[in-house]
Amino acid sequence: MMTPESALQSSIEAIVLASDEPVSQQKLRELLGKEIDSADIRAALAELETVYRGRGINFIQVAGGWQFRTAPEHADLVRRLWQVKAPRLSRSALETLAIIAYRQPTTRAEIEALRGVKVSSQMIATLQERGWIKVLGRKEVPGRPHLYGTGKAFMIDFGLNSLQDLPDSAQLMDEDEIQQLVSGPFDTPTASGHLDFKQETLTQDDDRQSDIGNME
């Protein structure tokens, strides 16, 4: 005899597996019937997440919904099955995407200023086509440039549940902090938190250096 808990988990598994996109909790409730308590659904989801941890397929929360996906350690196997090569993202695409993700809404001019190079229309079009970025509106400055932000496909494809899940977003400094940082050391070389960051970037760079070394 199936307990009500395992029956609910079983129903959720079926819905999520058969769905083409992540299924939100709200959608689950609609399908399962309003008489099911949302607290029970939440508990079932949490239980399923635990059950599938460490398995070949994982039950994870992305873009505000739930999805079954293969575990990353089996990527090679699945690619062999599908006979596909691992897609490679160019550094320029990644940098553009990172700036849009962390600074949205942002304009092309801001991206160019940060990267110090032009951003091609082709690049913007490609990212838009994949649904990773979208136009959020226009900035009310001369020329009314488009304001870009990330799209739902970005969250799904990068496995993020919300923008808060972006790696290291807390560490990111805004302009004021950077200004303070660069003007600071010349007058008052105090041991503040900023200096800590400086150390940190230096150590992080040591890794990068070896990367560049490998390229040559």
Next chain:
Amino acid sequence: MSEALQTTLIEDEETPQSALPPVHLDQFEGPLDVLLHLIRSQKLDIFDIPMAMITRQYLEILDARKESDDGLDLEIAGDYLVMSSTLIQLKSRMLLPRPEVDDEGNEIDPRAELAAQLIAYEQYRMLAEQLNEQPLMRRDVFTRSLFPEIEDVERPLPKADLDALLLAFRNILKRVGGEVRHHIFSETMSVREQMGVVLERLGGSGGMQLDELLRDTPGCEALVTTVLAILELWRQQSISVVQHENYGAVTLLLKQAAS
């Protein structure tokens, strides 16, 4: 402060050209990337960039590219050239005896803006790397999908090979016994039906020109069927077909009428 800067500069000039491994512009995502590489790989202080040295190294990389076979791509050259002029301008501003001061009377280091730009860029460069380490859909993780993206799968077409095509065709011929059968028409009711129609029309007039009979037969299939019907009637000796001269008019007569 300005004296201190001057001394630093003089020191810069005396700094022996460190043996930098050769780098290529292609590896970089723009001038900021190149500068960061120069600064970080030599463990220089981003807040105290030795302008003369960095500018010289930067221009060397640019020159190396110009002398290479590819030359400096005009599309990307602009960004790099703007940076070289910025670097030279910073250097010249630092050589001025009078230090620049802000509203509150604090000295402004001309390099502060560049340092800020570099730090901001470095942050995003790092974040881009971290983003790339996220488990990415269709690269690291996969979902069960009702409609697998077939068009994403590269299935290269085989090279065209005329001999292979001929061989394949010969094999097919061999299999069917060297004989290619074209089953164009099997006897169907429609030929029988058309035989009746022809007999009826001939019966009314006692004889008819072939042209006349076929003139109001619509469509290719009906035409073929009618001709087949005539031939069949002729074979059965139900009608006779008379032609008085080559390419002349063909007259169809009912057998009874002819006899």
